[in-house]
Structures are given as C-alpha cells and as structure tokens.
Amino acid sequence: MPAPPRLSEVTERLLRYIRETAPAVEAAAGARPVDCLVRRAALAAVQEARQRIEVGPGNGYASAIAFARGLGKAAGELLHQQRRLQRNGGGR
Numbered sequence: 001m002p003a004p005p006r007l008s009e010v011t012e013r014l015l016r017y018i019r020e021t022a023p024a025v026e027a028a029a030g031a032r033p034v035d036c037l038v039r040r041a042a043l044a045a046v047q048e049a050r051q052r053i054e055v056g057p058g059n060g061y062a063s064a065i066a067f068a069r070g071l072g073k074a075a076g077e078l079l080h081q082q083r084r085l086q087r088n089g090g091g092r
Contacts, residue, residue, distance in 0.1 A: 014071035022046045028085040042081040049074035
C-alpha cells in the first residue's frame with residue numbers, strides 16, 4: 001500500500017492525465033462516422049473516465065485507494081482508445 005502522500009501524488013497525476021486526454025479522445029472520436037465502432041468505444045471510455053472523476057475519493061484511505069485504482073483503469077482505457085483512433089483506418 002502506498003503512503004498517503006504518494007497516493008495523493010499518483011491520484012493527481014491520473015486526474016490530470018484524464019482531464020487532458022478525455023477531450024482529445026472525444027474530439028478524435030467525433031471526427032469518425034456515427035456508426036463507427038471505434039468511435040463508440042472511445043466515447044464510452046471518455047464517459048466512464050469523467051464519471052469516475054465525478055464520484056471522487058470518498059472518505060478514508062481504503063476509499064482513496066479504490067478511487068485511484070478506478071482512475072488508473074479509466075486512464076488505461078483512454079490510452080487504449082487513443083491509440084486505436086490514431087491507427088490508420090482504425091476499423092468500423
């Protein structure tokens with residue numbers, strides 16, 4: 001288990017990454033056709049990441065750990081979708 005200051009640092013980095021990346025993924029997805037599966041998956045990842053931010057860490061250390069883990073998963077999914085969108089063609 002990370003020390004509280006380290007957990008706070010990691011959480012802030014994840015929040016910053018999501019806040020910077022979500023609009024870029026959303027914009028790239030928006031340029032795709034409405035029926036594009038890559039677009040749908042990317043927009044779902046953006047929505048999930050934003051919802052996780054809104055929930056917040058709650059009270060206590062265990063809740064802060066769970067919040068950071070959720071942010072990590074959301075950030076990982078945003079990265080995955082961003083890479084899919086950047087690939088040539090990206091699929092439908």
